Every structure is written in C-alpha cells, then in structure tokens.
Amino acid sequence: xxxxxxxxxxxxxxxxxxxxxxxxxxxxxxxxxxxxxxxxxxxxxxxxxxxxxxxxxxxxxxxxxxxxxxxxxxxxxxxxxxxxxxxxxxxxxxxxxxxxxxxxxxxxxxxxxxxxxxxxxxxxxxxxxxxxxxxxxxxxxxxxxxxxxxxxxxxxxxxxxxxxxxxxxxxxxxxxxxxxxxxxxxxxxxxxxxxxxxxxxxxxxxxxxxxxxxxxxxxxxxxxxxxxxxxxxxxxxxxxxxxxxxxxxxxxxxxxxxxxxxxxxxxxxxxxxxxxxxxxxxxxxxxxxxxxxxxxxxxxxxxxxxxxxxxxxxxxxxxxxxxxxxxxxxxxxxxxxxxxxxxxxxxxxxxxxxxxxxxxxxxxxxxxxxxxxxxxxxxxxx
Amino acid sequence: xxxxxxxxxxxxxxxxxxxxxxxxxxxxxxxxxxxxxxxxxxxxxxxxxxxxxxxxxxxxxxxxxxxxxxxxxxxxxxxxxxxxxxxxxxxxxxxxxxxxxxxxxxxxxxxxxxxxxxxxxxxxxxxxxxxxxxxxxxxxxxxxxxxxxxxxxxxxxxxxxxxxxxxxxxxxxxxxxxxxxxxxxxxxxxxxxxxxxxxxxxxxxxxxxxxxxxxxxxxxxxxxxxxxxxxxxxxxxxxxxxxxxxxxxxxxxxxxxxxxxxxxxxxxxxxxxxxxxxxxxxxxxxxxxxxxxxxxxxxxxxxxxxxxxxxxxxxxxxxxxxxxxxxxxxxxxxxxxxxxxxxxxxxxxxxxxxxxxxxxxxxxxxxxxxxxxxxxxxxxxxxxxxxxxxxxxxxxxxxx
Numbered sequence: 184x185x186x187x188x189x190x191x192x193x194x195x196x197x198x199x200x201x202x203x204x205x206x207x208x209x210x211x212x213x214x215x216x217x218x219x220x221x222x223x224x225x226x227x228x229x230x231x232x233x234x235x236x237x238x239x240x241x242x243x244x245x246x247x248x249x250x251x252x253x254x255x256x257x258x259x260x261x262x263x264x265x266x267x268x269x270x271x272x273x274x275x276x277x278x279x280x281x282x283x284x285x286x287x288x289x290x291x292x293x294x295x296x297x298x299x300x301x302x303x304x305x306x307x308x309x310x311x312x313x314x315x316x317x318x319x320x321x322x323x324x325x326x327x328x329x330x331x332x333x334x335x336x337x338x339x340x341x342x343x344x345x346x347x348x349x350x351x352x353x354x355x356x357x358x359x360x361x362x363x364x365x366x367x368x369x370x371x372x373x374x375x376x377x378x379x380x381x382x383x384x385x386x387x388x389x390x391x392x393x394x395x396x397x398x399x400x401x402x403x404x405x406x407x408x409x410x411x412x413x414x415x416x417x418x419x420x421x422x423x424x425x426x427x428x429x430x431x432x433x434x435x436x437x438x439x440x441x442x443x444x445x446x447x448x449x450x451x452x453x454x455x456x457x458x459x460x461x462x463x464x465x466x467x468x469x470x471x472x473x474x475x476x477x478x479x480x481x482x483x484x485x486x487x488x489x490x491x492x493x494x495x496x497x498x499x500x501x502x503x504x505x506x507x508x509x510x511x512x513x514x515x516x517x518x519x520x521x522x523x524x525x526x527x528x529x530x531x532x533x534x535x536x537x538x539x540x541x542x543x544x545x546x547x548x549x550x551x552x553x554x555x556x557x558x559x560x561x562x563x564x565x
Numbered sequence: 566x567x568x569x570x571x572x573x574x575x576x577x578x579x580x581x582x583x584x585x586x587x588x589x590x591x592x593x594x595x596x597x598x599x600x601x602x603x604x605x606x607x608x609x610x611x612x613x614x615x616x617x618x619x620x621x622x623x624x625x626x627x628x629x630x631x632x633x634x635x636x637x638x639x640x641x642x643x644x645x646x647x648x649x650x651x652x653x654x655x656x657x658x659x660x661x662x663x664x665x666x667x668x669x670x671x672x673x674x675x676x677x678x679x680x681x682x683x684x685x686x687x688x689x690x691x692x693x694x695x696x697x698x699x700x701x702x703x704x705x706x707x708x709x710x711x712x713x714x715x716x717x718x719x720x721x722x723x724x725x726x727x728x729x730x731x732x733x734x735x736x737x738x739x740x741x742x743x744x745x746x747x748x749x750x751x752x753x754x755x756x757x758x759x760x761x762x763x764x765x766x767x768x769x770x771x772x773x774x775x776x777x778x779x780x781x782x783x784x785x786x787x788x789x790x791x792x793x794x795x796x797x798x799x800x801x802x803x804x805x806x807x808x809x810x811x812x813x814x815x816x817x818x819x820x821x822x823x824x825x826x827x828x829x830x831x832x833x834x835x836x837x838x839x840x841x842x843x844x845x846x847x848x849x850x851x852x853x854x855x856x857x858x859x860x861x862x863x864x865x866x867x868x869x870x871x872x873x874x875x876x877x878x879x880x881x882x883x884x885x886x887x888x889x890x891x892x893x894x895x896x897x898x899x900x901x902x903x904x905x906x907x908x909x910x911x912x913x914x915x916x917x918x919x920x921x922x923x924x925x926x927x928x929x930x931x932x933x934x935x936x937x938x939x940x941x942x943x944x945x946x947x948x949x950x951x952x953x954x955x956x957x958x959x960x961x962x963x964x965x
C-alpha cells in the first residue's frame with residue numbers, strides 16, 4: 184500500500200462518508216441517533232462476537248495486524264422493520280451502506296494500515312402525528328411529519344504493528360462527521376390553509392483515538408482489547424453553533440477460542456459511558472443519555488479446511504443497551520441473533536459475504552420494534 | 566480482471582457516491598417521540614395603516630376601456646355605448662377588378678361579454694347617431710339622440726346566450742336608415758342601448774378587449790359571370806367604440822371605492838411585525854373589506870377584484886407586481902364582508918428581501934365593469950380594511 188493510494192482512498196471515502204449509515208429505527212430519533220457497530224459482514228454474522236478479532240471490522244485497530252495483502256470491502260444493509268408505538272404500528276424498509284474498508288501492509292515493514300468509513304450513529308426517521316388546532320375560531324385538523332435523513336460517520340485511519348504472529352497492537356485516529364437533514368411539514372385538512380415546512384441541517388464534527396491489542400495465548404485462546412476515547416462533538420444547526428456534546432469512552436474486551444481446525448467461537452463485552460453526554464444533550468433540548476453495555480457472542484464453523492472462507496457457517500447473538508432512550512429514565516435495548524456465510528471467487532481474490540440478522544428492540548412502554556437485516560458485503564484482494 | 570494497487574480505492578469511492586437511499590416511513594407518536602415541536606401556527610389580524618388607505622382614479626385613457634357598458638335603469642349607472650365606422654367602400658374587388666355592388670343586408674355584430682342572465686328578453690337597440698360623438702360628448706346629449714326616430718333596428722338576445730356574438734340584421738327598408746350621408750364623409754355612427762323586462766345591463770367587447778369591438782358587415786351582390794362570386798361581404802370594424810355613463814353620485818369622503826370608466830385603484834398599506842416578517846411563513850392571508858353600502862353593479866355579473874403587491878410604494882403611481890395576483894368576485898348587492906385570499910401576494914412581503922407591505926386593488930377589466938363597490942376605510946369607525954393572517958413560526962426541530 185502506498186501513501187498515494189491511501190490519500191486517494193481518503194478522498195473518496197470522505198466524499199461518501201456523510202451518507203454512510205445503517206439501519207433506521209424509531210429508536211434513532213433521539214440523541215445522536217441509533218448507535219451503529221463498525222463490523223464487517225463476517226463479524227455481523229457472528230453477532231458481533233468476532234468484531235474485536237476481525238481484520239475487516241473497524242472496532243479494534245490491532246485486528247488488522249495479521250493482514251498480509253491489500254484488501255478492500257464494501258457492504259450494504261437491507262432493513263425490513265416493523266415498529267409499534269402507542270400511536271399505532273407500521274412497517275418500513277430502507278437500504279444503506281454502512282461500511283467501506285481498505286487495509287493493507289506497508290511493504291517491507293510490520294506495519295499495516297487501514298482506512299475505513301463506518302456508521303457511528305444513524306438518524307433516519309420519519310414521524311407522523313395528528314392534531315386539531317383552532318384557527319380563525321374553527322377547529323382545523325392538521326397532519327405533521329417530521330423527518331430526518333443522515334447520521335454520523337466514523338472515518339478511521341488505523342495502523343497496527345505486528346509484533347509477532349501472536350501479538351499485535353494498533354492505534355486508530357477517528358473523525359466523526361455527518362449531518363441530519365431535518366424537515367418538518369404541517370398540512371391542513373382545510374385546503375384554504377397552505378401546508379408549511381421548515382428545514383435545517385444539523386452537522387456534527389468530532390475526533391477520537393483508539394488503541395487495541397490482540398494476543399494469542401497458545402493455540403486455542405486469543406484475547407483482544409480495545410480502548411477508545413472520543414473528544415467533544417461540535418454541533419451546528421445550519422451555520423450556527425448550537426453546542427458541544429461530550430462523547431463516551433469505549434472499553435471492550437473479548438476472547439476467542441479455536442476449537443479444532445473447523446470451529447472458532449468468540450465473545451466480547453463493551454462498555455460506553457454515554458452518560459457523560461447526558462448534560463449536553465439535555466442542554467440542547469434532548470432527553471439525555473445513559474451508559475451502555477453490550478454483549479456479543481458467535482461462532483464460525485469452517486466447512487473447507489483448505490478454503491476456510493468458502494461457505495463457512497456463522498452464528499451469533501448479541502444484546503445491547505441503547506444510549507438514547509425515548510423517555511428519560513426508561514431504558515431501551517436491542518437483542519439480536521444472526522446467521523451468515525461467505526463465498527470466495529477468483530482464487531479467493533474476490534468474496535461475497537452475507538449475514539441475516541433478526542433484532543428485537545424495545546424502549547418506553549408501548550414502543551417496540553422488530554427488524555430483519557440482510558447485510559451483504561463485497562471484498563476484493565487484488 | 567486485474568486490479569492495480571489504487572483502483573479498488575477509486576471503485577469504492579465511486580460506489581459510495583452512487584449508492585442510493587430509499588424514502589423512509591416510520592409511523593410513530595408525537596410529542597412522546599418527536600425530537601422537537603411542530604411548526605407553531607398563529608392567527609393575527611392586521612388593520613390597514615390608518616390614514617394611508619386611499620382611492621385613486623384615472624388609470625386608463627378613454628380609448629382603452631376593457632368593455633363597453635350598456636344599461637337601462639341600473640343602480641350602478643346608466644350607460645350607452647357608441648361605435649363609429651369609417652366610410653364603406655363603393656365597390657368590391659372580384660378577381661382584382663373593382664365592381665359596383667347592390668346591398669342585400671347589413672349586420673352589426675356586438676360581442677357580448679356578460680349580461681344579467683336573470684333578465685329576460687334583453688334587447689339591443691341600435692340608433693343612428695352623429696359620427697362626431699366621442700367621449701367628450703355628455704351622456705345626456707347622447708341619450709337625447711337615441712329616440713325612436715333614430716332607431717336603425719334591434720334584436721332580442723336569446724335568454725340562453727351568456728356570451729358571444731350578437732347580430733343585429735338590417736335589411737329591406739330599414740337599410741335606408743344607414744345610408745351614407747355626404748356631410749358625414751360617409752362615416753357611420755351607431756348608438757347602442759338595451760332594455761329588458763327588468764332594469765338590466767350588458768357588457769360588450771371594446772376595441773381593447775379580447776373579444777374585439779363592434780363590426781359592421783355589409784352583404785352585397787355583384788354582377789359577375791361566376792355565380793359563386795356574386796355574393797360578397799364588406800366587413801368594417803369600428804374605429805371608435807366607447808360608452809358614456811351617467812355615473813352615480815360619488816361616494817362620501819372617507820370611503821374607498823373602485824370602478825368607473827377611467828379606472829380606479831385602492832391602495833392599502835400594512836405594517837408587518839418584525840417577528841412575522843423575519844421568521845414566519847404564510848399559511849393563509851385573507852383580505853377583508855367591508856362594504857359601506859350594498860355593492861352596486863350588474864346582477865349576476867360580479868366584479869372581479871384584483872389584488873396585487875407593489876414593487877415600490879409610490880402612492881397612486883405604484884407599479885403593481887404582475888407576477889402574482891389574487892382575485893375575488895364582488896357579487897352585486899352584497900353587504901357582507903368581502904374576502905380575497907392573498908397568500909401568494911403576501912408571501913412576497915416576507916424575508917430579508919421582502920417587498921413593501923402594500924396592496925393595490927382594482928377591478929378587471931379596468932373601466933369595463935358595472936361593479937362599483939364602496940368600502941369602509943380606516944377613517945371609518947368600523948369596518949376598516951384588514952388582513953387576517955395565519956402564519957407559521959419555525960421551531961427548529963431535531964433536538965437530540
């Protein structure tokens with residue numbers, strides 16, 4: 184990988200970074216949006232359990248330490264969901280592309296570079312409500328819609344040092360950037376009143392740093408850990424600064440077991456002190472935030488020892504508390520199970536990864552959601 | 566396919582830029598879930614600025630009236646129309662050869678624009694008048710010449726005809742009544758009046774109207790071998806067509822009014838609160854005008870009120886903004902508050918580059934309508950012109 188290639192990649196990733204996002208949810212209306220995981224399709228198929236160990240995930244900068252050749256990947260998520268709230272229920276679907284990942288070794292060294300764009304939060308939603316106003320002395324029914332498009336992307340430049348086949352360390356620099364295009368519409372049942380709209384763009388900018396380590400102990404056990412600290416997020420509405428939001432420290436640890444030549448299992452736990460953002464979010468008119476924990480576990484069963492990435496079976500599950508509740512004091516969480524596999528072509532130079540996830544989300548009383556997510560990724564190793 | 570070291574990056578950059586996103590639709594509950602409030606909708610009533618509302622007259626010259634008015638016993642005023650035709654040629658051209666002709670009949674064509682459809686047996690009566698008649702002639706002088714002795718002919722308009730051509734056919738002995746007079750240099754003057762079962766009126770096309778002014782068609786035959794060319798016609802359009810009106814008494818001072826042959830316009834000025842001008846969006850804007858007396862006019866032919874903004878407020882000479890206008894019908898006899906929705910007009914007042922909050926009101930066509938509304942002004946104790954404004958204020962939703 185050359186510096187010129189990296190620069191070129193950075194430019195094109197930056198151009199698309201704002202659009203990078205993932206599944207939309209009614210639980211993404213608050214706070215900074217619905218939190219996303221910087222996982223590859225492979226890690227998604229294992230419920231995120233392989234996230235700290237996976238070289239194509241942007242979670243642990245040390246996980247790229249064993250990469251020996253240039254690799255690029257791109258993924259897209261199709262989301263079908265059903266939401267319920269006290270006002271009713273409805274189904275929706277959308278398509279997003281939450282991850283672009285490029286990694287490769289720096290020739291002649293033990294350094295590996297990676298450049299990635301992944302979703303940090305997603306804030307795509309459209310909410311509808313009805314009301315009746317008294318206008319000119321008469322009751323007039325109104326229909327309101329409030330929509331948001333956008334989210335925050337996490338652009339990461341990571342470098343890893345391969346100390347040995349057993350130990351790798353990594354460092355990542357993150358830029359968090361993105362925007363929410365907010366649009367509010369109000370239409371009237373009486374057509375003598377013209378519908379009105381307002382729109383604004385809320386933009387975000389923040390920086391962070393992450394460090395990670397991955398160590399294999401013996402032939403079976405591999406440990407991984409990651410610590411990430413993000414600075415304040417600067418928030419603007421159109422061109423006016425409206426405040427800053429402290430971002431959490433993320434601590435994550437995991438263990439992986441190689442059980443024989445065909446089976447590998449892994450699990451991880453992640454903690455984020457999102458409550459540090461609570462005061463800032465409330466100050467900006469929001470509900471606030473709470474600390475989160477997340478647990479992930481999964482396995483990968485290789486069907487071909489010679490080509491381990493050809494049609495493996497991946498299974499996983501996860502449970503996570505969501506940082507931005509719909510009502511203050513009422514927690515929201517997400518639980519999911521997933522299955523996945525992959526296919527390799529052209530002497531393993533090209534690959535297609537698939538993961539299917541079923542998730543259940545619930546929050547304040549009456550608010551719940553189920554979703555089916557089909558994640559597909561394409562990877563190329565020229 | 567062979568990939569160089571940099572092409573994958575370019576490929577993924579292009580893919581990321583080209584990826585699309587579907588429209589989302591997530592029904593849910595507000596205000597529980599909504600990150601922010603809906604637009605705030607408020608009502609207010611703006612009274613026209615006191616003492617700055619006026620009526621100005623004299624906007625159109627005598628020859629530019631949008632219609633010719635003819636009436637009989639109407640409250641809105643007595644009106645008689647007249648048309649002057651140039652000398653008719655003494656010959657017609659058949660195969661580029663001038664031929665003398667013999668008159669068979671003559672038709673006067675009047676283009677009916679509007680009438681009181683409830684008035685039956687509307688009759689147009691044509692009189693021969695002096696071709697020296699013009700807008701300087703008084704109504705009384707013209708009316709005095711419209712006697713039975715000067716009648717050319719008349720026709721009853723079918724009760725079902727609301728608009729279109731009305732032909733008054735003159736033939737036989739009646740043709741003697743329109744023979745050219747040498748003293749008039751062959752010019753022909755025709756006066757028009759109407760009558761019906763009830764007091765009524767009609768509007769017919771003027772030279773400035775789309776429908777066109779009166780025409781004078783002479784049907785002739787010539788002595789040629791080709792029988793298909795024997796019947797010819799000579800069509801002459803009026804070179805002068807106008808009307809004279811016995812105007813009703815002028816409104817008392819302090820009232821706003823519209824109408825009249827020379828055209829009149831009302832100017833209303835408003836003061837927009839700064840918050841509304843800077844931040845609001847117009848949901849509905851309704852101008853309310855209170856008639857001081859029942860609106861005079863032709864029954865079943867309401868006046869067409871036109872409301873426009875102005876580019877610059879120069880008083881009577883303000884240039885109306887032609888881009889947008891609001892219209893409203895002013896029914897004859899109405900005593901209730903008359904309204905016109907002017908959202909598009911008022912919207913131009915808003916924002917940093919908003920135009921001056923001034924309205925210019927007129928009737929359409931100017932000088933060509935019987936409608937003569939009189940409204941209370943700001944000088945009146947009640948019923949001053951007012952603008953009922955419903956507007957939206959932003960709430961800047963999207964809070965975290």
